[in-house]
Amino acid sequence: MQLPRHWRLNKQRYALEGEICTHCQAKIFPPRDICPDCGEAANTPLAFSGRGQVYSFTKVNQPPASHEEQAPYTVALIKLDEGPTVTAQLTDLDEDQQSVEIGIPVEMVTRKLYSDGDLGLLIYGYKFRPLIEHA
Amino acid sequence: MITKSNPDDILIAGIGITPVGEHWSKQLRSLALEAISAARRDAGELVPEAIYVANSLAPVLSSQTQLGALIADFAGLRGVEAYTIQAAEASGGAAVRQAYLALQSRQIDVALVVGVEKISERPSAELEDALVMSGDADYEAIHGVTTAAQAALVMQRYMHEFDLPEDAFAGFCVNAHANGANNPLAMFQRAIDEKKYAKAPMLCPPVNMFDAAPIADGAAALLLTRAGVFPQTPAHAQVRIAASSQATSTLALHDRPDLLSLSAASDSANKAYRLADIQAKDIEVFELHDRFSIFAALSLEACGFAERGEGWKLAQDGSIRPEGSIPICTFGGSKARGDSSGATGVYQIAELCLQLQGRAGGNQIPNVRTGMAQCLGGTGATAATHILQRVDDS
Amino acid sequence: MDQTRAEPSIYQPDRKVGIVGYGSYVPRYRLPASEVARIWKGGGGTPIQEKSVAGLDEDVITMAIEAARNAIKRAQIDPAAIRAVWVGSESHPYAVKPTSTVVAEAIGATPHTLAADWEFACKAATEAFQASIGLIGSGMAKYTLAIGMDTAQGRPGDALEYTAAAGGAAYVIGPADESLAVFEGSYSYTTDTPDFFRRAYEKYPEHGERFTGEPAYFKHITAAAQTLMDALGTSAGDYQHAVFHQPNAKFPQKAAQILGFKPEQIQAGLLSPKIGNPYAGSALIGLTAVLDIAQPGDHILLVSYGSGAGSDAFSLQVSEALTERRNRAASTQLYLERRTEIDYATYTRLRGKLILK
Numbered sequence: 001m002q003l004p005r006h007w008r009l010n011k012q013r014y015a016l017e018g019e020i021c022t023h024c025q026a027k028i029f030p031p032r033d034i035c036p037d038c039g040e041a042a043n044t045p046l047a048f049s050g051r052g053q054v055y056s057f058t059k060v061n062q063p064p065a066s067h068e069e070q071a072p073y074t075v076a077l078i079k080l081d082e083g084p085t086v087t088a089q090l091t092d093l094d095e096d097q098q099s100v101e102i103g104i105p106v107e108m109v110t111r112k113l114y115s116d117g118d119l120g121l122l123i124y125g126y127k128f129r130p131l132i133e134h135a
Numbered sequence: 136m137i138t139k140s141n142p143d144d145i146l147i148a149g150i151g152i153t154p155v156g157e158h159w160s161k162q163l164r165s166l167a168l169e170a171i172s173a174a175r176r177d178a179g180e181l182v183p184e185a186i187y188v189a190n191s192l193a194p195v196l197s198s199q200t201q202l203g204a205l206i207a208d209f210a211g212l213r214g215v216e217a218y219t220i221q222a223a224e225a226s227g228g229a230a231v232r233q234a235y236l237a238l239q240s241r242q243i244d245v246a247l248v249v250g251v252e253k254i255s256e257r258p259s260a261e262l263e264d265a266l267v268m269s270g271d272a273d274y275e276a277i278h279g280v281t282t283a284a285q286a287a288l289v290m291q292r293y294m295h296e297f298d299l300p301e302d303a304f305a306g307f308c309v310n311a312h313a314n315g316a317n318n319p320l321a322m323f324q325r326a327i328d329e330k331k332y333a334k335a336p337m338l339c340p341p342v343n344m345f346d347a348a349p350i351a352d353g354a355a356a357l358l359l360t361r362a363g364v365f366p367q368t369p370a371h372a373q374v375r376i377a378a379s380s381q382a383t384s385t386l387a388l389h390d391r392p393d394l395l396s397l398s399a400a401s402d403s404a405n406k407a408y409r410l411a412d413i414q415a416k417d418i419e420v421f422e423l424h425d426r427f428s429i430f431a432a433l434s435l436e437a438c439g440f441a442e443r444g445e446g447w448k449l450a451q452d453g454s455i456r457p458e459g460s461i462p463i464c465t466f467g468g469s470k471a472r473g474d475s476s477g478a479t480g481v482y483q484i485a486e487l488c489l490q491l492q493g494r495a496g497g498n499q500i501p502n503v504r505t506g507m508a509q510c511l512g513g514t515g516a517t518a519a520t521h522i523l524q525r526v527d528d529s
Numbered sequence: 530m531d532q533t534r535a536e537p538s539i540y541q542p543d544r545k546v547g548i549v550g551y552g553s554y555v556p557r558y559r560l561p562a563s564e565v566a567r568i569w570k571g572g573g574g575t576p577i578q579e580k581s582v583a584g585l586d587e588d589v590i591t592m593a594i595e596a597a598r599n600a601i602k603r604a605q606i607d608p609a610a611i612r613a614v615w616v617g618s619e620s621h622p623y624a625v626k627p628t629s630t631v632v633a634e635a636i637g638a639t640p641h642t643l644a645a646d647w648e649f650a651c652k653a654a655t656e657a658f659q660a661s662i663g664l665i666g667s668g669m670a671k672y673t674l675a676i677g678m679d680t681a682q683g684r685p686g687d688a689l690e691y692t693a694a695a696g697g698a699a700y701v702i703g704p705a706d707e708s709l710a711v712f713e714g715s716y717s718y719t720t721d722t723p724d725f726f727r728r729a730y731e732k733y734p735e736h737g738e739r740f741t742g743e744p745a746y747f748k749h750i751t752a753a754a755q756t757l758m759d760a761l762g763t764s765a766g767d768y769q770h771a772v773f774h775q776p777n778a779k780f781p782q783k784a785a786q787i788l789g790f791k792p793e794q795i796q797a798g799l800l801s802p803k804i805g806n807p808y809a810g811s812a813l814i815g816l817t818a819v820l821d822i823a824q825p826g827d828h829i830l831l832v833s834y835g836s837g838a839g840s841d842a843f844s845l846q847v848s849e850a851l852t853e854r855r856n857r858a859a860s861t862q863l864y865l866e867r868r869t870e871i872d873y874a875t876y877t878r879l880r881g882k883l884i885l886k
Contacts, residue, residue, distance in 0.1 A: 059339060064281055089279060
């Protein structure tokens, strides 16, 4: 059971909290202490909106043991509207109604990522789904 | 290109290779010793003063760390300085680089590099968890990506951006298996044609079963020394390391500024070309990273053999075949010879050396003098590149 | 001197309180009741059309978070101003570790907040409503978040399996002058009535079949509703809408009839035919469907029911603010229309009824 490891990522997992570099305005997710673009210190928090597009995707049919109970599932690279790209599962898919394609807009939802066995911690975090439109 | 010997040259003095496969009855230490013994025999029983073990998975799959001391102890080399060098699937090349640097420093005169992995210890689903540790644990692995899924994410985008036909990558598998058929140590020794590739079941779309190398147990060893130390009448043609380099890129796939460009591979290859004072066109044989066919295509592009988005064409038009302009995977590569994760980089250099020495048997490419070997860690976060040249005296 | 029992007074706070924002959530999967019948009966009548089922990666925590985000979108407040996050459910993911703490963290209400999980069968969330009215009405806090959400389980083959569903709603409760609907008064009616219960460590509940009707559901709902209306001096005709707890389609319709409501008054909030009974989310999500179409000035009667047993009744009046605010987030109708039909086999996998280890 890796309790501190997951707890310390709560803000990133629940709210996509990253950083903005005050020197070069680069938007960074996940947060890191040095801006990968300009090399200066980057510490100012920035919550991403959760909107983005599918940059690439694939289906996992032979999962690792840790994720066996979830198979099959779709993983994707999501390019967030603000710039950074994240790895995440796509969820709430119904491929009969709408197939996944590169470029479709998606939104962040908070879902169960992983459960450390029947006795362990439930880890929640970001996944993405095709937009559910509303007026 | 004729290369004259120089006493400061770092030479590959001996080679030992075990077949890649499911060695159920062999422990990691025994498998390593098999390769080491063969390499020492090949080198005229040189005694190593330092041991570099290339291994990525033993701590997770075999609950074993400190392989340097383990192997030194088991191989009759108690007391010798020894380490594990780990850079995921680039461990092999990285270990050779460390041996190279130590020899160049002159503090070490003879170095042993042994790549060894025991893959068959665990069920495949547990292996998948271990393999994906080469990515970002908190931002990639936690989402359930596998190494095949990561390759698929890259391949999917590549095929989308360049609008490729479904069987664009068939040539890599066909080449690997045709070459593997001539390699008695290969895991798969039967040819596969385009039709079979087209019918292969999907792993993670668009990666199909024949786009992915089989992964199994293996050990390969090299003895390296400086030319000034080596016996005067070597049993085989001498091969020197003309360049050794390593570079890194972002760990996570999603952080790559350009998903379809292996910047660590190109940085490392360009450094190596400069060090060897040659260009890409001078490379006559390339043992590249073909754990997944997409990485073979991207490696060719990264190392200057094809433009961006055109690496796959070299497979399509036969350029990568033994008779082509840039032969790759001449012993079968990861795809047919078999992949052994952290040990693969050592296999590549061993096979390249055999090519340059004229000892490649049925896979021999005539008159090759200069070749390159490159292995990548994970999805390309580490690249270790070596350029080898045959030394001709007299 | 005779000790005559005093007239029960209804709950009315010192400061007026209302609903500042609301949001619902229903997962997309639907199990037709005909599928349950196919496996267990081979045909025959079914109490509802279909029920909603949570996906593999969903639970009360994830659904509550989405409903809460919808409510905050409508309320347009800084989540840090929420001073209590209260989730009522019968299917909290942990036996010990509140759903509310995860929800509070996820929506940005931590650390300066109360958080607690509520439990009283299907009225767990309206308990949180009553407490919210007290906390805000007394001036202790400006906003609370009260959520009712469930991923209810029915024993395979049992009558409840047709209807036990997933879904619910979240409410940002705050001062009346910021509200889209204001509480005029509330009331609770409670007795020890063992109509439906689940022992600790048991997976599925027990229920008293027809005993859950007249002495349980109907007695408490009608007593709570009638007492509240009498104290306010209102009757069924004064309300444009009424929402009752909906274990199936028939019970709320009959309760409405007993209290003098016409079918069209409960129509907007009657969701059980489409999604089944999401237990602690049932009355609350019914209310969101009403708020999605209600007009300023409308009166709404909300009456929950929790087995064990009790009912909470609330009288609300809609304000001018509703018309603009309701468009800020997904409507309940949108979630209802978002639908993927599943079969009984898929359902057993999604509901964890397969032994995997």
